[in-house]
Amino acid sequence: MDTVTTLPAAPPAPRGIIRRLHSRQGREDPFPLFEEIRTAGPVVSLGPHALLVTRYAECAQILSDRVWQVPDQQWRSERGIHTSGAGSGVMATLPRLNPPRHSQLRHLLAGPFTPRTLDRLRPTIRELVRSHLDGLEAELEHHGRAEFMGTVARALPVAVMCAILGLPLSDASLLSHYSVQTAPLTEPFATPAQIAAADAAGADFHAYVLALLESSLQAGGNGLLSQWLTHERLESGQLSVSDLAANVVFLVGAGVETTSSLFATALLALEQHPRQAAWLKAHPGAWPQAVEELMRWDPSVHNAVRVPAQNTVLAGIAVPAGTLVHALIAAANRDCDQFTNPHDLDFQRRPQRSLAFGGGLHYCLGAPLARLNAAEFLPELLRRFPTLRTDGPAVRPAGLNLRTVITLPVTRDRLAS
Numbered sequence: 001m002d003t004v005t006t007l008p009a010a011p012p013a014p015r016g017i018i019r020r021l022h023s024r025q026g027r028e029d030p031f032p033l034f035e036e037i038r039t040a041g042p043v044v045s046l047g048p049h050a051l052l053v054t055r056y057a058e059c060a061q062i063l064s065d066r067v068w069q070v071p072d073q074q075w076r077s078e079r080g081i082h083t084s085g086a087g088s089g090v091m092a093t094l095p096r097l098n099p100p101r102h103s104q105l106r107h108l109l110a111g112p113f114t115p116r117t118l119d120r121l122r123p124t125i126r127e128l129v130r131s132h133l134d135g136l137e138a139e140l141e142h143h144g145r146a147e148f149m150g151t152v153a154r155a156l157p158v159a160v161m162c163a164i165l166g167l168p169l170s171d172a173s174l175l176s177h178y179s180v181q182t183a184p185l186t187e188p189f190a191t192p193a194q195i196a197a198a199d200a201a202g203a204d205f206h207a208y209v210l211a212l213l214e215s216s217l218q219a220g221g222n223g224l225l226s227q228w229l230t231h232e233r234l235e236s237g238q239l240s241v242s243d244l245a246a247n248v249v250f251l252v253g254a255g256v257e258t259t260s261s262l263f264a265t266a267l268l269a270l271e272q273h274p275r276q277a278a279w280l281k282a283h284p285g286a287w288p289q290a291v292e293e294l295m296r297w298d299p300s301v302h303n304a305v306r307v308p309a310q311n312t313v314l315a316g317i318a319v320p321a322g323t324l325v326h327a328l329i330a331a332a333n334r335d336c337d338q339f340t341n342p343h344d345l346d347f348q349r350r351p352q353r354s355l356a357f358g359g360g361l362h363y364c365l366g367a368p369l370a371r372l373n374a375a376e377f378l379p380e381l382l383r384r385f386p387t388l389r390t391d392g393p394a395v396r397p398a399g400l401n402l403r404t405v406i407t408l409p410v411t412r413d414r415l416a417s
């Protein structure tokens, strides 16, 4: 007999947990709900075919152990699951692929995101930071308040992605719009209306990138997109124009929503923790570790999904092959077995690997870029705007995966002269 079937099944998740996580209170502060799930057990059931996992050890295991795969097109087809995002080719993107295709595509796309290549981009990012902060200055000067996400927190990562991918900076607002609109495609519990709107935006975005790729091919351009689309790759079938367009769409969304969320988290967290903010001001060299701590404390991606390729065991619980498992990264980052006083934001915390950027084969391709953007932007924001503060609540859409912030009003106090 299969040993897995003799093991205990997972206890049920707390009642209405997904609904409560999607409520306004759950969006603003999901952490008490994560603790409630943790109390019910390290692995809890969301129905016959889905589990939630909250502890660091099991989340790290799921992300790195090869028995665990991402739910790809084959997994969906076998279960008759409708694929949202078909118009934007979402199933051809890195996070929806398993080896060998995943390894092949990741190798093709990785070049511009290595720390060495990114280092050459530093002066461009610095200049973009300056011009975006000039924009914030002008808005605050004229209106007394500004919308932080649209003016800088989302606009800057979009501009940086334009610089990397060679997308027209003049289309930055359109790209921002697509980035926000397509975010629900990554959400496991989005409503049909949200999926329909995200699908439509994704199809438009995909068509936009396809048109750019076609004209770049015709013009024999020497930008990044043309470099990716070598004739050799096209002819050997390593890459198709449509798959590349799908991945460009994904890269923009993955890079922008996460980085903008980190910037909003930083602003909110420093405001809520004045002693940590004062310590950081006195120790500006500690910014890199502060960014890591911010991402541990409230990461931009809260959840990652995996399925085991064969029957397996997780924390002593039987997990049949193909079961969808939600690894709650944000909960794992607050596991007291891994982090001392995990709910405290502590910039002096001894570095410990958090799961903010995932792990294993799908470890975030953009982690060096996110860290570079944060290192260039956040200290400069606080240097130029020492009295910047929020002027209303952060508006967050419902979601389990992405910790997106749509809008965040800010103002500044006049310094006493």
Ligand code: HEM
Residues within 6 Å of the ligand: 063, 094, 095, 096, 106, 113, 251, 254, 255, 256, 258, 259, 262, 295, 299, 300, 301, 303, 304, 305, 329, 355, 356, 357, 358, 359, 361, 362, 363, 364, 365, 366, 367, 369, 370
């Ligand atoms: C604060 C910023 C960011 C955070 C917290 C973050 C987080 C993550 C996480 C947790 C994953 C793994 C998801 C999983 O295992 O299912 C991931 C994957 C990924 N991220 Fe990021 N990300 C950030 C910024 C970026 C940026 C700037 C880019 C742009 C290049 C990017 C591109 C990607 C890609 C392409 C993947 C998929 C990798 C693969 O499947 O092989 N991310 N990210």
